[in-house]
Amino acid sequence: MSQKVLTKAEEQVMQTLWKLQKAGLREITNAMPEPKPHTNTVATILKILAEKDFVSVEAYARMNFYSPTISKEEYSGQRIAGIAHSYFDGSFNKVISCMVKNKNVSISDLELLIEQLKKKPCLHSSSIF
Numbered sequence: 219m220s221q222k223v224l225t226k227a228e229e230q231v232m233q234t235l236w237k238l239q240k241a242g243l244r245e246i247t248n249a250m251p252e253p254k255p256h257t258n259t260v261a262t263i264l265k266i267l268a269e270k271d272f273v274s275v276e277a278y279a280r281m282n283f284y285s286p287t288i289s290k291e292e293y294s295g296q297r298i299a300g301i302a303h304s305y306f307d308g309s310f311n312k313v314i315s316c317m318v319k320n321k322n323v324s325i326s327d328l329e330l331l332i333e334q335l336k337k338k339p340c341l342h343s344s345s346i347f
Contacts, residue, residue, distance in 0.1 A: 222270055223297070227255075231263045232272060236290040242281050 224232055234249050235241065241249070247260045255263075264284055267273040276283045298313075306312035317323040 222272070223300075224272070224293070227259075227263055228267055228270075228272070230255075231260060231267065232286065232290075232293075235273065235284060235286050240276075240283055240285045242283055246284065 230250065231246065234246055238245065238249055243257060243261055243264065246264070247254060247257050250260070264273060264275075264282075268275050268284075271287055273284045274287050276285070302308055302310055302313050306316070314323065314328075318328070
């Protein structure tokens with residue numbers, strides 16, 4: 219999937235759909251946080267998400283059921299990589315340094331990250347630092 223970005227409204231619907239995995243329009247709307255958007259608004263957003271290939275639509279008994287075509291983890295990874303590329307010259311080292319500087323990441327978070335990297339080395343781990 220290409221580097222497509224969700225709008226705020228699309229992301230709210232996707233967050234709900236990622237939790238539900240497969241659901242109809244009313245189920246998605248009912249699972250959304252307050253204030254709940256109108257069902258027609260959610261239907262329009264789902265149509266756009268289908269056009270953008272973020273969701274698949276399956277018709278069954280005159281009802282549409284929606285499923286995400288991209289996982290939350292995959293989308294999050296693409297967005298983080300896009301931010302790193304756009305704002306930090308593609309350097310995850312700069313991203314993490316910025317997060318440490320702004321106190322968004324603690325030393326214990328970094329230690330946990332290092333332990334995870336040691337256990338399961340990433341294919342691109344040499345490009346992280």
